[in-house]
Amino acid sequence: MTVYQLDKITEDVRVALDQNTTSDTLKIIGDVDTLALDDIIKSKIVEAVKRVHSSAPPYLLDGGHNFADAIYWQEHESGWVxxxxxxxxxxxxxxxxxERAVFNPINTDDPEYEKQSSRFKGIRGTCQRPVCAxxxxxxxxxxxxxxxxxxxxLVSRAVYLPYPKIDKYGAVEICQRCYDAVVYTIAALVLTTFGDTEKSSALNELAKSVLI
Known part of the structure; x- marks a missing residue:
């Protein structure tokens, strides 16, 4: 993950707004005080990062934070962290x-979850076909x-994405390959604030298109 300064993000969102909005919308935005617009943009950053990081394909998630400092073992060589x-x-x-990593964990309401408590080894997750829940x-x-x-x-890999937050230096962590989608999503949220739902929807679609 890469640390981006809020001022850099704000600048890129302004460019996205200039390139993807009509003259009428630009006039409305132009009537807003520069500092006020910057504040509106910055107020949308955390929500945009959360949306994009939650929906992006796994292969675009370049990094994250480590977890699983301690393992708690259960029967049948299974465990939890x-x-x-x-x-x-x-x-x-x-x-x-x-033999392979798990990228998509199941939930407790998944039919596969009940199988994990089976006393028969071949039904549970194995080293060849592991399961996480x-x-x-x-x-x-x-x-x-x-x-x-x-x-x-031992744990060889354990990575997660945290809820985004702005640090004390005025910066936020974003997966580098998700950055453009975050910028477009912020721009879409800003346009919603100004009532331009049509252009907002178009920018949301643009954000989705770069997450491929």
Missing amino acids: LLPEDFMRFVVFQMNDW ISIRPEGRVMEFYSCKSTDA
Whole structure:
């Protein structure tokens, strides 16, 4: 993930607005004080990053934060790890004795989830076909994993995307390959504020088109 200054994002959003709006809309925006417009743009940044990071294809998520500092083992060489409080989206998880990583965890209401408690090894997730599930425990929100060859296995990869936030330096983390989509999404949110829903929808579609 790359750290972007709010002023840089604001500048790029202004360019996107100039290039993708009609003269009538530009006149309305032009009537707004520059500082006021900048404040409106900055107020949309966190929401835009959240939307884009939540919907982007996994292969565009370049980076994130690590998790799974501690493993809690259960029967059948399965276990769970506590998810961070700022956990927003799962990126990847892999134990070092698995043949492949998991990029799409299941939920507890998924039919596959019940199979993970089966006493028959071939029905549960295995090292060849591992399964991860997001669930709730008394300790908080966790990610369960099924399963390993032994409880000596270690985490080799565990990455998630946090809820976006603006840091004390006036910057925010954004996946680099999602940046253009974030800029267009902010511009769309700004246009909605000014009542131009048609152009806002067009910019939202443009944002989706660059997430391919």
